[in-house]
Amino acid sequence: MSKAVSALNGQSYDGFVRVAEAGLNGMITLRGDLGSAAFAAAMLSATGCAVPAQRQLVTAGGKSALWMSPDELLLLVPYAEAAPTVAALEVALAGEHALVADVSDARALFRVTGAKATEALCKLCPVDFAMMVPGEVRRTRAAQVPAALWHSGEAEWSLICFRSVAGYVMGLLTASAQKGSEVIPA
Template sequence: MSEAISALAGANTEGFARVSELGLHGMITVRGNQSDAAFAKAVCAVAGVDALPAIRKMVGTLEGGIAWMSPDELMVFVPYSQVVERVGQLNETLAGQHFLAVNVSDARAVFGIDGAAAREVLAKIAPVDLSPEAFGVGDLRRTRISQIAAAFWMSGEESFRLVCFRSVAEYAFKLLGTSAAKGGEVGYF
């Protein structure tokens, strides 16, 4: 069996913000009734967090967290080496319930956008109000960046994390890098 590699082997670029491909992360798409206590408990246990996220929020980190994706869909983040085990745990715990848990780790790419002007990088390419009053730490949007689907959240005061399909990882990296290039600062925020 071949060894797993990330979409862009940790590529990064530095402009007025840093853009980095963040390597392999375990990602599980989970669909089910988020208001069901047994479902919520099982998903939280797998992710290692205390509660499901509110609408358009992210709780935890890329090593153990949950992103709200839609009223019946969550993205669970776990260490890459544990994703198969965690999908099995969900399947066992939720047996008999109506749900879906799928390992999508190798179908996605993850990027970091870091620096004092990180929000400006995304504001230039996504139809989202990224003003500090409207978008803060833990906020998440599932949207588009230019021509591709993506989800991103603010992971810290000067940091964002973005997930997109692996098939468009190179496009996403170049787009983010161009948006972050020195000389392209807007200075709006």
């Protein structure tokens, strides 16, 4: 059996902000009727998280649920807990119209940290960051690739993309974070 590795083995770059691939993370796509009582009960039982509202994220005990679309959530759990969480959700949602898929090895998670983290992301993502509030998730793009991002901590943003473009996204973030390329206020 091969050893699991993240997309970029935790590669990082320090510029005017720090950019780091966050290593192995459990990620589960969960699709179904987000308004269903059975769906909500399964979520709460398997993750401790309530179903998030539109474009929101809910965190409980180191696990998070991110709203992705009217019938889709992305669950973030410790990597080792992804398979058991999928199994628990499949049992809890048996008989419901739902899809549970472990996408841990198909996605890459980046953290952009520092006082000017928003500036680095502004160069890549067509998002009005000033209007985003804590707990809000935005599906967008980073240059030309699909991404989702959210404010994940004090001076920290998280960004998820497909693993197949992780190297490209790391290159974009690195170029965007190079010292001397900060946004100059008007």
